[in-house]
Amino acid sequence: MSSGIYSGFSDVAKQAMMQPQESMLEVKAKKDKLYIGIPKETSFQENRVALTPLSVALLINNGHEVILETNAGKAANFHDKDYSEQGAKIVYDTKQVYEADLILKVAPPTLQEIALMKPNQILISTLQLSTMTKECLQAMMNKKITALSYEHLQDEGGSLTVIRAMSEIVGATSILIAAEYLSNVFSGKGLMLGGITGVPPTDVVILGAGTVGEYAARTAIALGAQVKVFDPSIYKLRRLQNNIGTRIFTSVVQPIVLEKAITTCDVAIGALRADDGRSPCIVSESTVSRMKPNSVIIDVSIDQGGCFETSEVTNHTKPVFRKYDVIHYCVPNIASRVARTATYALTNIFTPILLDIGEQGGIKNVIWQTHGVRNAVYIYQGQLTNKYIGDRFNLPCKDLDLLIVSRH
Numbered sequence: 001m002s003s004g005i006y007s008g009f010s011d012v013a014k015q016a017m018m019q020p021q022e023s024m025l026e027v028k029a030k031k032d033k034l035y036i037g038i039p040k041e042t043s044f045q046e047n048r049v050a051l052t053p054l055s056v057a058l059l060i061n062n063g064h065e066v067i068l069e070t071n072a073g074k075a076a077n078f079h080d081k082d083y084s085e086q087g088a089k090i091v092y093d094t095k096q097v098y099e100a101d102l103i104l105k106v107a108p109p110t111l112q113e114i115a116l117m118k119p120n121q122i123l124i125s126t127l128q129l130s131t132m133t134k135e136c137l138q139a140m141m142n143k144k145i146t147a148l149s150y151e152h153l154q155d156e157g158g159s160l161t162v163i164r165a166m167s168e169i170v171g172a173t174s175i176l177i178a179a180e181y182l183s184n185v186f187s188g189k190g191l192m193l194g195g196i197t198g199v200p201p202t203d204v205v206i207l208g209a210g211t212v213g214e215y216a217a218r219t220a221i222a223l224g225a226q227v228k229v230f231d232p233s234i235y236k237l238r239r240l241q242n243n244i245g246t247r248i249f250t251s252v253v254q255p256i257v258l259e260k261a262i263t264t265c266d267v268a269i270g271a272l273r274a275d276d277g278r279s280p281c282i283v284s285e286s287t288v289s290r291m292k293p294n295s296v297i298i299d300v301s302i303d304q305g306g307c308f309e310t311s312e313v314t315n316h317t318k319p320v321f322r323k324y325d326v327i328h329y330c331v332p333n334i335a336s337r338v339a340r341t342a343t344y345a346l347t348n349i350f351t352p353i354l355l356d357i358g359e360q361g362g363i364k365n366v367i368w369q370t371h372g373v374r375n376a377v378y379i380y381q382g383q384l385t386n387k388y389i390g391d392r393f394n395l396p397c398k399d400l401d402l403l404i405v406s407r408h
Helices: 009-018 053-061 080-084 111-116 134-142 161-182 211-222 234-244 255-264 285-289 300-304 334-359 363-369 387-393 400-407
Strands: 035-038 065-069 089-091 102-104 122-125 146-149 203-207 226-230 249-251 267-270 296-299 320-323 326-329 377-380
Touching (some): 053 080, 065 080, 134 377, 161 334, 211 234, 249 255, 267 300, 296 300, 363 400, 377 400
Parallel strands (some): 035 065, 035 102, 065 089, 203 226, 296 326
Antiparallel strands (some): 146 377, 320 326
């Protein structure tokens, strides 16, 4: 009897299985609300801030929360009311800023700042290997911090996006600084950089054909100067020549040609960089001693030791010194001289990344999906993931991809 009731049921079931099935929708990552803290910079003469008020407004409109320490943007001419009008919370106690889940700052954190950080926090800042200490690294690792460095952030084209933006600023600004020190205001030669009709142009020598060198050359040419660029790499010289789009004097570093150019120029810009360690020092003290009186040296590479043997680190308060009657400008942080422009450049890079972190459900997903951001991670949940830093400080290093997979 029972078999009679259910006879034919299997046929119905088979037909049902053959019917089109509903497609399974992709389960998207749940949006993550970010709690972003921006402390006031404590590093000497660091005037930049990571976000502008309009970027803060964009983040808040997307459901995120931003907390700023009072006067965090003052040095870049962004005032507390500019941020508070866009919805940011202004606090007067530094500890409150470090209660945020994600800390965004420009200079690397000091030991005192790391002490204020909470476990499992996210930090986005510069790394500055030249000043980094093992104690700071271990303090962050002990708190299981996930730390990303500005210097290693890459864009879609694979170039180091923050480095390039700051290099463009520094290259252009170095020529404007040279123009100031050539004038009578700072007891210079009394020359106008570039000259005018009937007056010979000033001679500018640029050491290095990277981004700094390229933008220094662009600015000098635009002002009417006669430009000579030296670099050991013929590839970089060719690229600079093509990018500028006009024929200028370029040369590989040949001592006799370089010495003649340096001793007869009005301005020399040092923009040679090293991948690791010290920048190449290619202009000797004896060559500087034969330069024309009141000539100007702007050594952009001073943070890596400098290109000129006579260079010594200066600061924005006392930016120049004279040696052999040559004006030396050797400030390592030139971008802070134009802090507002530098802040706009930084905020253009960080705002999309922060929005992505929120949209994709957290930093882990963004690191996994975006190579440019993954490249910037040097500590992941307390584990050191940058091999170069590990070798330098003799600390154990783990593969970031394996860490993410194991915790995904």
